[in-house]
Amino acid sequence: MITDRAHTRGEPxxxxxxxxxxxxxxxxxxxxxEQATTVRLRRRQLLTSSNGQLDCVYIVRSGLLxxxxxxxxKPRQLLTLHYPGDVIGVVLPPPLPHAALCVIxxxxxxxxxxxxxxxLLAKDPVLSLHITRQIARQEARTLxxxxxxxxxxxxxxxxxxxxxxxxxxxxxxxxxxxxxxHLSRNDVADYLALNADTLSxxxxxxxxRGILSQTGRMRAIVPNWDALCAESPLAATLTALHAKxxx
Amino acid sequence: MITDRAHTRGEPxxxxxxxxxxxxxxxxxxxxxEQATTVRLRRRQLLTSSNGQLDCVYIVRSGLLxxxxxxxxKPRQLLTLHYPGDVIGVVLPPPLPHAALCVIxxxxxxxxxxxxxxxLLAKDPVLSLHITRQIARQEARTLxxxxxxxxxxxxxxxxxxxxxxxxxxxxxxxxxxxxxxHLSRNDVADYLALNADTLSxxxxxxxxRGILSQTGRMRAIVPNWDALCAESPLAATLTALHAKxxx
DNA sequence: CGTTTCGTTGATAGTACTCAAGTGGTGTGG
DNA sequence: CCACACCACTTGAGTACTATCAACGAAACG
Numbered sequence: 083m084i085t086d087r088a089h090t091r092g093e094p095x096x097x098x099x100x101x102x103x104x105x106x107x108x109x110x111x112x113x114x115x116e117q118a119t120t121v122r123l124r125r126r127q128l129l130t131s132s133n134g135q136l137d138c139v140y141i142v143r144s145g146l147l148x149x150x151x152x153x154x155x156k157p158r159q160l161l162t163l164h165y166p167g168d169v170i171g172v173v174l175p176p177p178l179p180h181a182a183l184c185v186i187x188x189x190x191x192x193x194x195x196x197x198x199x200x201x202l203l204a205k206d207p208v209l210s211l212h213i214t215r216q217i218a219r220q221e222a223r224t225l226x227x228x229x230x231x232x233x234x235x236x237x238x239x240x241x242x243x244x245x246x247x248x249x250x251x252x253x254x255x256x257x258x259x260x261x262x263x264h265l266s267r268n269d270v271a272d273y274l275a276l277n278a279d280t281l282s283x284x285x286x287x288x289x290x291r292g293i294l295s296q297t298g299r300m301r302a303i304v305p306n307w308d309a310l311c312a313e314s315p316l317a318a319t320l321t322a323l324h325a326k327x328x329x
Numbered sequence: 330m331i332t333d334r335a336h337t338r339g340e341p342x343x344x345x346x347x348x349x350x351x352x353x354x355x356x357x358x359x360x361x362x363e364q365a366t367t368v369r370l371r372r373r374q375l376l377t378s379s380n381g382q383l384d385c386v387y388i389v390r391s392g393l394l395x396x397x398x399x400x401x402x403k404p405r406q407l408l409t410l411h412y413p414g415d416v417i418g419v420v421l422p423p424p425l426p427h428a429a430l431c432v433i434x435x436x437x438x439x440x441x442x443x444x445x446x447x448x449l450l451a452k453d454p455v456l457s458l459h460i461t462r463q464i465a466r467q468e469a470r471t472l473x474x475x476x477x478x479x480x481x482x483x484x485x486x487x488x489x490x491x492x493x494x495x496x497x498x499x500x501x502x503x504x505x506x507x508x509x510x511h512l513s514r515n516d517v518a519d520y521l522a523l524n525a526d527t528l529s530x531x532x533x534x535x536x537x538r539g540i541l542s543q544t545g546r547m548r549a550i551v552p553n554w555d556a557l558c559a560e561s562p563l564a565a566t567l568t569a570l571h572a573k574x575x576x
Numbered sequence: 577c578g579t580t581t582c583g584t585t586g587a588t589a590g591t592a593c594t595c596a597a598g599t600g601g602t603g604t605g606g
Numbered sequence: 607c608c609a610c611a612c613c614a615c616t617t618g619a620g621t622a623c624t625a626t627c628a629a630c631g632a633a634a635c636g
Contacts, residue, residue, distance in 0.1 A: 275479030
């Protein structure tokens with residue numbers, strides 16, 4: 083196992099494939115950052131293609147974003163969440179009506195013109211490979227979301243979402259896990275393809291069963307993590323994917 | 330029947346960005362083909378990771394495949410369809426239970442070890458860029474599928490599916506469009522996240538309304554394409570995406 | 577020609593959506 | 607500091623949609 087940088091943090095990294103040293107990827111990313119404009123976005127801000135804001139490649143440095151669309155006569159949908167490290171704009175589902183990138187939690191992004199980005203990729207194989215893998219990871223997340231929305235009941239979807247968020251931003255708490263949701267009730271409903279009222283009922287049910295206990299408006303406390311995981315057929319999948327992404 | 334070499338048909342490609350000549354991409358793909366093993370698969374065959382068959386990168390040359398998963402206690406789901414040109418295996422949503430690549434229509438694939446594939450990418454910027462874009466296209470398709478499953482009613486989903494298939498394999502017919510579905514009723518239901526019985530009812534309704542007229546088992550005839558498109562809020566999106574992918 | 581699989585259709589139950597009223601927290605201005 | 611308006615959330619009753627189960631008909635397969 084080649085972990086030239088990991089040992090400085092004392093964390094062994096699961097290296098899946100022979101690859102150039104980790105340091106090179108950091109260097110490659112740094113080179114990318116030099117070419118990029120740093121953009122700071124506040125909550126609820128929208129990046130739309132009609133403003134020409136989606137004609138670039140973005141790289142999420144911090145915060146949380148979502149790709150949203152509004153189909154005529156339908157409620158808003160959040161198709162995918164973007165966490166730090168994600169690459170946005172290579173993909174661009176071009177013709178989705180009212181497609182926009184919605185800022186869920188104040189974020190900092192790198193912005194590059196597409197040409198610059200592709201030129202960098204062409205020059206740097208290490209960067210190129212890293213980006214390819216990153217996009218692959220995001221695709222995996224999208225597929226998982228599809229499986230959630232298409233295959234699970236409302237309650238299972240809600241549980242899966244709590245697991246996803248807990249894995250990502252959870253802080254081990256006294257008797258379980260605590261985390262800020264950042265998403266409003268409506269955001270969550272749009273992400274899970276549920277009616278907001280229905281989601282509220284589901285959450286109330288979870289609270290009644292002691293699986294969830296909410297303190298603040300967007301703060302969630304999960305007293306028993308295993309009990310929550312038992313609610314979702316995708317718990318193991320989510321955990322494994324997060325470990326792989328994070329590791 | 331499907332040629333991804335547009336210039337043989339004399340069609341100008343809508344070039345979105347400065348890029349090396351099309352010929353170079355063909356050359357790059359040819360180089361990739363030389364390194365690859367050609368695999369022929371028959372209908373209903375499954376490629377599973379437990380067989381080690383998903384530890385490679387595949388490139389679809391012809392036929393139709395689907396990524397399927399079976400969640401415990403749930404019906405099968407088809408998460409995404411793979412058409413010729415698609416790259417499979419870079420993505421691998423790793424931990425989905427019973428994930429498998431299901432052959433819908435007899436297919437021919439290129440198979441490469443991951444290392445070989447990534448080495449090729451590292452050596453050839455043109456190929457690398459092409460693959461990045463291809464994966465981006467597939468991601469767009471997956472997102473569209475999510476929007477379909479999460480945001481549309483059963484009838485709208487069915488219509489959208491017919492549009493998707495018609496765009497891809499449709500032959501302009503006497504009074505509209507005709508195409509082979511290749512997917513069985515159950516396959517379609519699993520892809521649209523609908524119950525097979527419900528889908529049957531929906532199809533009957535469409536037939537009763539004259540929007541669809543089925544002749545053979547898996548053959549569909551759409552007498553009036555515009556009428557079909559009017560049934561789906563995503564018709565324009567599907568059309569635009571297909572034009573972009575194909576052009 | 578029997579067997580199997582697939583597709584259709586009816587009756588019923590379950591789930592999620594809609595609309596509407598009510599609650600609680602938050603922010604603003606008096 | 608309080609009153610008010612506002613917003614997000616909750617909850618109830620009724621409706622619409624989809625799933626489930628079962629029976630039936632038709633086409634493929636040996």
